[in-house]
Amino acid sequence: MKKRGIGLGCGWYGTGYGNGFPDVSSAFVEIHDDGSATVSTGAVDVGQGSSTVFAQIAAEELGLEPQDITVITGDTDTTPDSGTSAATRHTYNTGNAVLKAVREAKERLLDHAAHEFSCTSAQGIELKEGWIGVIGDPSRRQPLADMVFQARLHGERFISAESSTARTTPVDRENGQGAPYWPYAFGAQVAEVEVDTETGLVQVLRIIAAHDVGRAINPTQVEGQIAGAVAQGVGYALMEEVELHEGVIKNPAFSSYLIPTALDVPNIQTIIVEEEEITGPYGAKGLGEPAMVPTLAAVVNAIYDAVGVRITSLPATPEKILAALVEKERTFGEGGMRQNIDS
Amino acid sequence: MNEAVVGTRIEREDGWGKVLGETHFPADVNRPGELYGAVLRSPHAHAHIRSVNVRAAAALPGVVGVFTAENVPHNAHGVLFRDQQVLVSECVRMVGDPIAAVAAETEKIAREAIARVEVDYEILPGLFDPEEAMKPDAPALHPDMHGPSNVLYHLPIRRGDMQAGWTKADVVVEKEYRTQMLDHAFLQPEAVLAYVDERGHLVVKVATQYAHYDRGEIAHALGLKYSQVRVKTMAVGGAFGGREDISLQIIAGLMAWTLRKPIKMENTRTESFLSHSKRHPMRLYYKTGATKDGKLVALEAKIIGDAGAYSSWSPNVVRKAAIHATGPYEIPNVQIDSYAVLTNNPYSGAMRAFGAAQPVLAYESQMDLLAEALGLSPLEMRLRNIFHVGSVTATGQMLTSSVGMAKCLQALTPYLATKGDAS
Structure with a gap:
């Protein structure tokens, strides 16, 4: 018989290296003579989409299109060390470094433009849609490319190198007190599952995932992170396990180490919550890891809601669920079980 | 929020290359004359x-070089402690420890040659259960590097007054949870191309999470300057923490530097399983108390993480588990102890959500158990305890901004209206 249940899981996640370890990201920026720009940073895009985020940040600051920005990464000959692609740190920390570097180059550009436009303050200059000009004075503007090219003839170049370091303190080794991470990410997910009481097999039908990302720099990539995280979370909850016997891995192959396939991945509904993080680039904080935290809990709680058995040892395999159902029947009796499951 | 580009759904810059199969992963790059x-x-x-x-291996036609520990100038690497050897010299601590490497004209010859390397092992009893390994009389697995105990790291968190907490608790739930060892199961097994370029610099092309770290470890092991080593990241086919520790980079670099020939290496899936880190299996002993109003008042938790054979990121992972052990909830009285224990299992390291992934099984199961005992809905139980701006965590940290927990739950409330078949 197939039984349905709903489960809730909440999670939190401190981003960055944490515990007082200097979490430093760095970036080089060069604004070219034709008004395009290059961002160079060690941060490796491992598929999470960081390079696209950096292009968006640089384009935003310079009033350009993202395709006007080349992002060079992960080459020790050409990029500055920007820390590891881990700890949910690149959008926040390397994003901040890119933002600082772009603003540094931009500041000198604005100063130069203010002088060229006979404007008394660089704060009166704006970069928009490939143009640079005086705010509110359409007679004083020109293509950014012209401004940068002319500036070179005056010996001006707009390049920069900046670093950004996240705030963190080490925890006390005696009592654990301290402020180890910043910022923290939060999320909650609801799982809807169907449990087959004859086979013990769990099908996750739907996950609704709500995550606080501070600000979604690219909502499509936020959804992508959540989809991947949910798939991994379902694998963690239900099927994946490195089986060991005296230190020997018994299943070192995808024929025996089961990961979710398209048939196992549920319908995923994403809700993006934006609770601005004031220290982040445009209010953003990371999502990569926290997105998978709530999934396994939501699934385990949903299994309980469906069939009244609590799985305390992962993964929640059919064997464990069947054994728990048998145990429950033995404890509560035939009627008890029926009462618990069927009513 | 009136930005023009930030907040928009622009296409990924790497999207088309991957969709059209034009992206180069390290297995796709080659060099004339490579071994x-x-x-x-x-x-x-x-x-x-x-x-x-290694005599029989070296004698095989087509074999160009055979390398063992004695060929490695500085035979150590590691993210926190350099407690792993590039090629093991004396003590094997886990299945999969690298002992010898061969460079040959073809992959087939290279694999035939390693089968001809003769290793005389004295097999030792192993420690496979972290709770056995942490006992004071257990033999130390890394006495030189990590001292007489296999407890690599222990973090206690103490806050409030436990006795006062238990006195206030109307309901107490005590339970043990276990999470399993996981593999990252990235789709692209480790691969590397290493060669000496026209400047005389060592170039290593690899899929890594941190090119600059790899450069430092390669330079250290080979006795080169950072400026002589270039690590260039190719497209990464999934990482999830499994590409933080060194895999083939130093071995390939060593052979390329020594032989002055390009070296190509690619793990089989089985070799990939045997060689990279794993997610820490954890045992979590939880005792949680709440008042009849559903307010959490006390948590006592003991968390034991199996670090496996090498330290990798274990201290940081179990520290993260301790710091996140309460869940996103205010609990005024906590006593948390988290341990990383060395064993002879495959080594544990970084994996997506890094120590915060395991305690969620315990704290969220406890929340549902407490809710049931108190006659509250799971949602209501959480709403009465979640963090807000101004909340203080178990480490005494005040959360000063961007605490979206309440908004997340608010968004999910409509989906929690129905009840499952068991209720």
């Missing part, structure tokens, strides 16, 4: 190496 490398790995979890005889 193939293969690694002999230990089948034993704990052993003393009496001798390694």
Whole structure:
């Protein structure tokens, strides 16, 4: 018989290296003579989409299109060390470094433009849609490319190198007190599952995932992170396990180490919550890891809601669920079980 | 929020290359005249190496070089402690430890050659259960590097007054949870191309999470300057923490630097399983108390993480588990102890959500159990305890901004209206 249940899981996640370890990201920026720009940073895009985020940040600051920005990464000959692609740190920390570097180059550009436009303050200059000009004075503007090219003839170049370091303190080794991470990410997910009481097999039908990302720099990539995280979370909850016997891995192959396939991945509904993080680039904080935290809990709680058995040892395999159902029947009796499951 | 580009759904810059198959992963890059490398790995979890005889391997036609520990200038690497050897010299601590490497004209010859390397092992009893390994009388697995105990790291968190907390608790739930060892299961097994370029610099092309770290470890092991080593990241086919520790980079670099020939290496899936880190299996002992109003008042938690054979990121992972052990909830009285314990299992390291992924099984199960005992809905139980701006965590940290927990739950409320078949 197939039984349905709903489960809730909440999670939190401190981003960055944490515990007082200097979490430093760095970036080089060069604004070219034709008004395009290059961002160079060690941060490796491992598929999470960081390079696209950096292009968006640089384009935003310079009033350009993202395709006007080349992002060079992960080459020790050409990029500055920007820390590891881990700890949910690149959008926040390397994003901040890119933002600082772009603003540094931009500041000198604005100063130069203010002088060229006979404007008394660089704060009166704006970069928009490939143009640079005086705010509110359409007679004083020109293509950014012209401004940068002319500036070179005056010996001006707009390049920069900046670093950004996240705030963190080490925890006390005696009592654990301290402020180890910043910022923290939060999320909650609801799982809807169907449990087959004859086979013990769990099908996750739907996950609704709500995550606080501070600000979604690219909502499509936020959804992508959540989809991947949910798939991994379902694998963690239900099927994946490195089986060991005296230190020997018994299943070192995808024929025996089961990961979710398209048939196992549920319908995923994403809700993006934006609770601005004031220290982040445009209010953003990371999502990569926290997105998978709530999934396994939501699934385990949903299994309980469906069939009244609590799985305390992962993964929640059919064997464990069947054994728990048998145990429950033995404890509560035939009627008890029926009462618990069927009513 | 009136930005023009930030907040928009622009296409990923790497999207089309991947969709059209034009992206280059490290397995896709080659160099004229390249040799193939293969690694002999230990089948034993704990052993003393009496001798390694490479004569038969070196004599195989097509074999260009055979390397053992004595060929590595500085034979150590590691993210926190350099407690892993590039090629093991004396003590095997886990199945999969690398012992010898071969460079040959073809992959087939390289793999035949490693099968001809003769290793004389003295097999030792292994420690496979972290709770056994942490006992004071257990033999130390890394006495030189990590001292007489296999407890690599312990973080206690103490806050409030436990006795006062239990006194206030109307309901107490006590339970033990276990999470399993996981593999990252990235789709692209480790691969590397290493060569000496026209400037005389060592170039290593690899899929890594941190090119600059790899450069430092390669330079250290080979006795080169950072400026002589270039690590260039190719497209990464999934990482999830499994590409933080060094895999084939130093071995390939060593052979390329020594032989002055390009070296190509690619793990099989099985070699990938045997060689990279794993997610820490954890045992979590939880005792949680709440008042009849559903307010959490006390948590006592003991968390034991199996670090496996090498430290990798274990201290940081179990520290993260301790710091996140309460869940996103205010609990005024906590006593948390988190341990990383060395064993002869595959080594544990970084994996997506890094120590915060395991305690969620415990704290969220406890929340549902407490809710049931108190006659509250799971949602209501959480709403009465979640963090807000101004909340203080178990480490005494005040959350000063961007605490979206309440908004997340608010968004999910409509989906929690129905009840399951068991209720």
